[in-house]
Amino acid sequence: AQSVTQLGSHVSVSEGALVLLRCNYSSSVPPYLFWYVQYPNQGLQLLLKYTTGATLVKGINGFEAEFKKSETSFHLTKPSAHMSDAAEYFCAVRPPHTGGFKTIFGAGTRLFVKA
């Protein structure tokens, strides 16, 4: 069975500092990988995804993530945090090549950005 682990339920950074949110997955084959952001009382918005091809994926709002098969990781980074980045971030996995859309989410990491 697939699973997702997000290390750190809370991450706090200063404005302008590097953002690093960690995600590790467990799967018998490399899954499709996603990062979503959720603002209070709202649904989820896709930041970026990895399916195949280049392992460094760029998303919206300056975020990027790198798929590392050897480490079974898909960490999310942003070079310089902005106050508007404060939100809940979810890493998610989906089994590849099955045509299905069943998506498993990690527990989430709340990002705090200090002025």
Next chain:
Amino acid sequence: GAVVSQHPSRVICKSGTSVKIECRSLDFQATTMFWYRQFPKKSLMLMATSNEGSKATYEQGVEKDKFLINHASLTLSTLTVTSAHPEDSSFYICSASPTGASGANVLTFGAGSRLTVL
């Protein structure tokens, strides 16, 4: 882009009553939709997969008689919380992807519906 609409965004009801939440794909057809439940400060828990024209597939531990799902058309799925109790209070989110899309395609999420049972 693909848009999924949920209604209502907030609902308050009395214990013992039933509440229906709608999930609509506005600009695409969705054979399959998914219903998630999110507890405060927690992740999304997949409740069920809603299949157009057939019975929903429920995840282990989810009471199908409590959470009735109907997917009568390619653009509408409904979740009915029957005989709601305070412990059913939660944030319910639906998602969908266009019919025929590959598994690599992205799910589009609705904005969620916050249910409060008094």
